[in-house]
Amino acid sequence: MCTDNVLTGTSVDGMTTSIPLDRRLAVDGGRPYRPPETPWPRWPVPAPNAERNLSAVLHGGRWAISSPAYGDTALFERRFAADFARYVGTRHCVPVDHGSSALVVALESLGLGFGDAVLVPALTWTASATAALRAGLVPVLVDVDLDTGCVGPEDLDLSVEPRAVVAVHWASNMADIPALDAVTAPHGISVVEDCAQAHGATWQGRQAGSFGRLGCFSFQHGKVLSCGEGGAVVTDDDTLAPVLQELRADSRRYRSRATPPGELDLEESAGVQGANFCMSEFSAAVACAQLAALDEQHDVRNRNYALLTELVADLDEVRLLQPAPAQTRTSIYEGTIIFDELPAAMDNGAVATALTAELGRRFYVTDEPLHRSRLLQPWTKPLLAPLAERFTAIHRDRSYPKTEWLAAHTVQTHHSTFLGGERDMHDIAGAISKICAR
Ligand SMILES: Cc1ncc(COP(=O)(O)O)c(C=O)c1O
The missing domain is CATH 3.90.1150.10 (Aspartate Aminotransferase, domain 1)
Structure with a gap:
């Protein structure tokens, strides 16, 4: 009253x-x-140069990385790849269309077996786990460290014989990748950093994304570095970088030589089955400006x-x-x-x-949390049926x-x-x- x-x-x-x-x-x-x-x-x-860059794409005659070379118009996607690799401090960066795609191609590039287990923290966005399913792997959810909200070495479950860990840097905190590496490296388990929430974060002065075998970023609208929709994989691994390029551009990589007029910058190198996860030139133009x-x-x-x-x-x-x-x-x-x-x-x-x-x-x-998220439901897709069965069986008696x-x-x-x-x-x-x- x-x-x-x-x-x-x-x-x-x-x-x-x-x-x-x-x-x-x-x-x-x-x-x-x-x-x-x-x-x-x-x-x-919007960063100061976003509008200028967008206009350059609009009128430059190349709206995609699969556009034919036109005059001296360079691709923003290639410029962003170089700028972002420099920013993170890795040798390579392969831009993609979404952060989820970054995780998919990163996991695919490891060449793991169908149905292999990948540890994923329960406290993250659903894409950290669904990407594993899309790569033919079974996400196994693990608990997180109470202080950081990120998966810690004591949370790793080696009993499921994982082949990779998606280490999510959560909210504003970085996972301790060196500590995770100390546990996983002796077993040949790869650490993939999910940096969708950690652009520019540093650990003892080194950037998120530069510690794991691969680092994955999202540039979706709400992220601190955004171009609407976008993503990238970074790595220091010279053998994985060309594989990542093919996985994201229908089995094509960038030419090693200058592009002849009217031809594509991409050539059909065809080392591995790829798909189209390419970042649009409009997104790349905005990403270049926002990074600054x-x-x-x-x-x-x-x-x-x-x-x-x-x-x-x-x-x-x-x-x-x-x-x-x-x-x-x-x-x-x-x-x-x-x-x-x-x-x-x-x-x-x-x-x-x-x-x-x-x-x-x-x-x-x-x-x-993913163990009770309505968004993680592999049993609804026939293609994922064999993975869903193992996923369900593994998670029957787990707590977080x-x-x-x-x-x-x-x-x-x-x-x-x-x-x-x-x-x-x-x-x-x-x-x-x-x-x-x-
Ligand atoms: C931790 C994490 N991983 C992956 C993603 C997926 O990124 P995207 O929405 O660009 O596909 C997100 C997006 O919110 C995220 O927060």
């Missing part, structure tokens, strides 16, 4: 409670902590994240997800707030809804307590929330305390 000054109600234990009106949560009809008209940063932010703006955006986000970490330090029940000490730069894909103790009578979904209402910015819970704890105690917000100023961080901290004080 609501009177002029107080909200009166009955609590879960049957007691009558009265709350002064100005402390009522916005979800309960109170005044939002942040005035609704206060704007938040928008995403994506990435580090500056990292600095802004990381400064704000550090400030918010400080601002919530006095709240015993709340903290922000922090990287392992060896991680030297964070790439915040999703800012992750951990509620060690959830506010009374609220689960993290209710907290996310309450924060959204207080701040006028979307806060949400993480994607459903650390993944479940993180899924139940975290609330996330998109990285662009951290692209504004200090005021935004003070508002988030204030809204968190208001909800905790309820």
Whole structure:
């Protein structure tokens, strides 16, 4: 019941409670902590040269890497491959159309047997696992480290005789790839880094993607480096690089010599069965421009994240997800707030809804862990039937307590929330305390 000054109600234990009106949560009809008209940063932010690059493609006569050579128009895809390989610090980069495709061709390039097991953390987007199925492999879900949210060496299940691990760098944290390597290398197990949430993150000064045998990136709309839809595989392996090129361009690679006028840059090298996973020239043009703006955006986000970490330090029940000490730069894909103790009578979904209402910015819970995700359903595709059978049998008696704890105690917000100023961080901290004080 609501009177002029107080909200009166009955609590879960049957007691009558009265709350002064100005402390009522916005979800309960109170005044939002942040005035609704206060704007938040928008995403994506077009980089200074994006428009110029797009126009160059539009009028340049080459809209795909399978376009015939036209005058002296160079392909943006090749330029992006060189720029991104330099950025990550690897010898090779093969751009593709999606991050999922990057994982598919990366796993295919390893030449594993049909039905071989690939370890995949349960706490990730469904594509980390469906890519394994698309490559003819069985994803075996494993738990994650409670501190980082990423698969750790103690989570690896060698009993299923895995041939690869998809090590996902989650939210804003890097997995400890050297530690994973120490366990997997003696068994000939390849580590594939899933860097869809970690562009530009560093571990002891070295970039995500440069540690594993292969590193896979997504440039989908919401990613910190975006061109709408896109992806890339990076590697230092000179034998895998040409295989990756063929897998993504219908068994064709780039010519080793200059392209004659009117011919394609691609030649039919035909070493392995490929498919078309090529990045469009429009996407590549945008990706080239956005890459130049990435580090500056990292600095802004990381400064704000550090400030918010400080601002919530006095709240015993709340903290922000922090990287392992060896991680030297964070790439915040999703800012992750951990509620060690959830506010009374609220689960993290209710907290996310309450924060959204207080701040006028979307806060949400993480994607459903894969062991109970409705999106991971290989039994619905006849082609995957033999893999689905093994997938179902393997997962019958598994549990993921650390993944479940993180899924139940975290609330996330998109990285662009951290692209504004200090005021935004003070508002988030204030809204968190208001909800905790309820
Ligand atoms: C961890 C992870 N892996 C893979 C992907 C797939 O990338 P894409 O959407 O570009 O196919 C995503 C996308 O959200 C992701 O977060």
